[in-house]
Amino acid sequence: MPELPEVETTRRGIEPYVTGRRVIGVDSRQPQLRWPITENLAQELVGRRFKQVQRRGKYLLFAAGDKHLMIHLGMSGRLRVVPDTLAPGKHDHLDIALDSKQVIRFNDPRRFGSAFWLAGDPATFKLLAALGPEPLSDDFNGALLYRCSRGRSAAVKTFIMNAQTVVGVGNIYASEALHKACIHPARAAGRISLKRYQALAEAIKNTLQTAITAGGTTLRDYVGVDGGSGWFQLQLAVYGKNGALCPRGCGPIQSQNIGQRNTFFCPVCQR
C-alpha cells in the first residue's frame, strides 16, 4: 500500500499513457469502496480528454478539462495500464477505457480506496481542503513543523503522519525519517527544538525523494503501473527490522505500537 512515493511512482508511470487520451468507456463493478464511487462517473467521463495526472498528498487527480477524476489507492489499491482485451479479475473494481485500446484498471482488495468525480476546484473539495503542505515543496520545512507542534503532546510520529501537518508521510517513511533524524518516535511533538525539526524536515524530504527515485517500496501489495516492484525496501534502515542491528551499530532495533501503528526505532541513537 502505497505511501507518497508509491503514489508518485504510479502517477509518473501512468501519465504517459493517459495524457491526451480520450475516455471511451467506464466500467464500475464495485460501487462501494471507502465511499461510494461517483454514480454517474461514466456520463461525466466518456468523451472527455485527459490533460495530465496530478498528485495532491496521496490523491491522484486526472485532469479532464477543468474537472477531475480523483483516485485514492487506500491501503491495497493499485492502478495499471492493460490492453482492452484483458478480462478483469478479482477486485478489479473500475476500468477507464481509453482511445488507445488500453484500459486504466483500478484493483483494490481491501476497498479502502476511493474514486470521485470533482466538478469544482479540487482544492475546495472536503477531503483536500484541510491538507497540509507537500513534503517536497519549499512550503514544508523545519520552521513549519516547529510552529505547528508547539503545545502538542502527541507523539512526534503521530504528528508527522497527520495529513494536516504535512501530507504523504505514511507509516514506513515516518519510522525511516525519524531514525535518520535521530528522534525518538514517541517523543512529544511539542518538546522538540527548531534545530531538530529542521533535521527532521530534511530527513523526510530526503527519505521520500530517495524512495521515489527507487520506484517506491514493495512490501506486499504495491506494484508499479507495469506490474514491476519498487526497490526502496532494500534501503530501509529500521522498518520491519525488529531485532536487527541499527545501521549506526548501536544495538537492536525495537518495535512499539504508537498511535495504533507499528513503529520501528533504535532506542540508543533516537532520543
Next chain:
DNA sequence: AAAGCGCCCTGAAGGC
C-alpha cells in the same frame, strides 16, 4: 482544540 480509538475490507502469515 487536540487526542484516542473504532472501523471500513480482504488476504497473507504464523501458531497450533
Next chain:
DNA sequence: TGCCTTCAGGGCGCTT
C-alpha cells in the same frame, strides 16, 4: 493439511 488469530503500507469521523 486446515482452522483460527493476528496483522497489514490509510485515514475519516466519533467520542472524550
